[in-house]
Amino acid sequence: MNSLWSSLQLWWAGFQDKFYVCFIEDDRFVRYMLSGLGVTFQVTFFALILGLALGVVVAMIRVTHDTASANMRPGPGRFLLALLNTICKIFVTVIRGIPVVVQLMIWYFVILISIRNGIVVGIIGFGINSAAYVAEIVRAGIMSVDHGQMEAGRSLGLNYIQTMRYIILPQAFKNILPTICNEFIALLKETAVIGYIASTDLTKGAYIIVGRVYEAFLPLIAAALIYLLIVMLLSWLFGKLERRLRASDQR
Amino acid sequence: MINVKELHKYFGKLEVLKGISEHIHPGEQVVIIGASGSGKSTFLRCLNLLEMPTSGQIIIDGEEITNGRHDVNQLRQKMGMVFQQFNLFPHYDTLGNITLAPIKLLHMSRAEADELGMHLLEKVGLTDKAHVYPAQLSGGQKQRVAIARALAMNPKIMLFDEPTSALDPEMVGEVLKVMADLAAEGMTMVIVSHEMGFAREVASRVFFMDGGIILEQGTPDAVFNHPQELRTQEFLARVRESK
Numbered sequence: 072m073n074s075l076w077s078s079l080q081l082w083w084a085g086f087q088d089k090f091y092v093c094f095i096e097d098d099r100f101v102r103y104m105l106s107g108l109g110v111t112f113q114v115t116f117f118a119l120i121l122g123l124a125l126g127v128v129v130a131m132i133r134v135t136h137d138t139a140s141a142n143m144r145p146g147p148g149r150f151l152l153a154l155l156n157t158i159c160k161i162f163v164t165v166i167r168g169i170p171v172v173v174q175l176m177i178w179y180f181v182i183l184i185s186i187r188n189g190i191v192v193g194i195i196g197f198g199i200n201s202a203a204y205v206a207e208i209v210r211a212g213i214m215s216v217d218h219g220q221m222e223a224g225r226s227l228g229l230n231y232i233q234t235m236r237y238i239i240l241p242q243a244f245k246n247i248l249p250t251i252c253n254e255f256i257a258l259l260k261e262t263a264v265i266g267y268i269a270s271t272d273l274t275k276g277a278y279i280i281v282g283r284v285y286e287a288f289l290p291l292i293a294a295a296l297i298y299l300l301i302v303m304l305l306s307w308l309f310g311k312l313e314r315r316l317r318a319s320d321q322r
Numbered sequence: 323m324i325n326v327k328e329l330h331k332y333f334g335k336l337e338v339l340k341g342i343s344e345h346i347h348p349g350e351q352v353v354i355i356g357a358s359g360s361g362k363s364t365f366l367r368c369l370n371l372l373e374m375p376t377s378g379q380i381i382i383d384g385e386e387i388t389n390g391r392h393d394v395n396q397l398r399q400k401m402g403m404v405f406q407q408f409n410l411f412p413h414y415d416t417l418g419n420i421t422l423a424p425i426k427l428l429h430m431s432r433a434e435a436d437e438l439g440m441h442l443l444e445k446v447g448l449t450d451k452a453h454v455y456p457a458q459l460s461g462g463q464k465q466r467v468a469i470a471r472a473l474a475m476n477p478k479i480m481l482f483d484e485p486t487s488a489l490d491p492e493m494v495g496e497v498l499k500v501m502a503d504l505a506a507e508g509m510t511m512v513i514v515s516h517e518m519g520f521a522r523e524v525a526s527r528v529f530f531m532d533g534g535i536i537l538e539q540g541t542p543d544a545v546f547n548h549p550q551e552l553r554t555q556e557f558l559a560r561v562r563e564s565k
Binding site for chain 1: 370371390395396397398401402403407409410411412413417422423426429440468471472474475
């Protein structure tokens with residue numbers, strides 16, 4: 072009994088010691104992990120916006136081509152739409168077929184060689200990667216809205232874009248919200264590979280501490296816990312948003 | 323008002339409309355009857371270009387709409403349409419469904435549009451449902467809102483695509499009554515319908531479509547009581563049997 076107590080005490084003292092070395096000494100937690108968390112947030116946030124904007128554009132081109140092209144008169148407009156559609160299809164196929172970390176390195180070391188800011192390149196790389204997924208999600212969402220809605224809008228005299236904006240997209244948005252939230256959460260976690268292009272995010276920050284203090288357990292577990300907490304918080308927030316949106320049309 | 327010349331429509335290789343020529347005058351109420359697959363709905367949907375005719379001419383109000391230079395959206399503002407499946411906008415309340423087009427297209431203020439909307443709801447007997455969402459309306463109520471929505475753009479022509487076919491029997495009457503009121507006001511109406519009783523009472527003319535053409539047409543009395551064509555007689559006999 073006595074020996075168990077003393078070994079527990081010994082472990083606790085050791086834990087405190089390691090905790091101090093890992094996080095407190097030299098402000099390591101603040102310098103590496105907290106600032107890294109800031110980078111994670113920045114990259115996720117701006118990549119999300121880029122991904123949404125680009126993804127919606129790609130989705131609109133794909134949907135417009137698939138649904139409205141048959142009713143268009145032959146001419147340059149129809150040709151342009153077919154061309155854009157092909158480009159979008161290739162874009163989605165290529166982006167979804169390559170691991171994001173490889174894409175990221177290609178952006179950083181090959182294409183955007185003149186930009187030496189890993190965060191900016193990360194936003195571009197993750198944003199474009201996310202766009203391909205968002206495009207497919209939004210496309211599925213638009214396709215899931217009953218075709219009669221488009222006809223009803225058009226029959227009133229609204230043009231294609233007005234009908235999309237006021238009638239189709241609000242309904243599609245509600246349908247895809249859960250999936251978009253999943254994409255957001257996936258994106259947040261994917262940014263953990265940004266360390267490959269010389270940026271210090273939360274993961275890289277933890278890894279730096281591991282290298283400094285030769286102690287892997289605490290920094291990695293801390294990083295894992297922080298990711299987990301953020302994801303849980305986001306899931307909770309999105310759940311609330313979803314319920315509120317649904318409530319508004321059951322009134 | 324609606325002048326159709328040699329209208330043809332193909333879906334792929336299938337010829338659905340095989341040359342329709344017809345003139346519908348202002349203030350007429352035309353009911354189109356016929357078996358399913360006869361091309362009734364396609365014909366109706368060609369009139370506001372929800373379906374693009376493969377060939378032929380449609381002239382609405384003196385303007386040819388099939389030459390490719392006509393502004394389709396402008397045309398559709400003059401022609402209201404009511405669908406079998408209602409197609410109300412589920413994310414707007416009843417009043418919002420009605421006022422959307424006038425606000426966006428006629429640039430009415432919300433107050434003006436609401437006033438118009440309430441007036442139209444009064445017409446279809448649903449003022450108490452102004453702030454209810456479509457999910458909470460019965461089928462008959464939905465279709466009456468859909469009619470009010472189509473009227474909000476002050477159209478000269480109303481198209482009805484089987485407006486009562488998706489309704490429970492006890493709700494058919496309330497919708498037909500609104501349509502009969504509209505007819506009494508002199509609205510030009512083209513109605514695809516299986517409601518023979520309604521056609522008899524309200525129609526100024528009846529078209530019987532069969533195999534992509536208007537096989538027979540005339541006053542309700544002529545078509546229903548003295549059909550000339552064998553196909554018309556068979557169709558009417560079948561409809562009566564099923565009653």
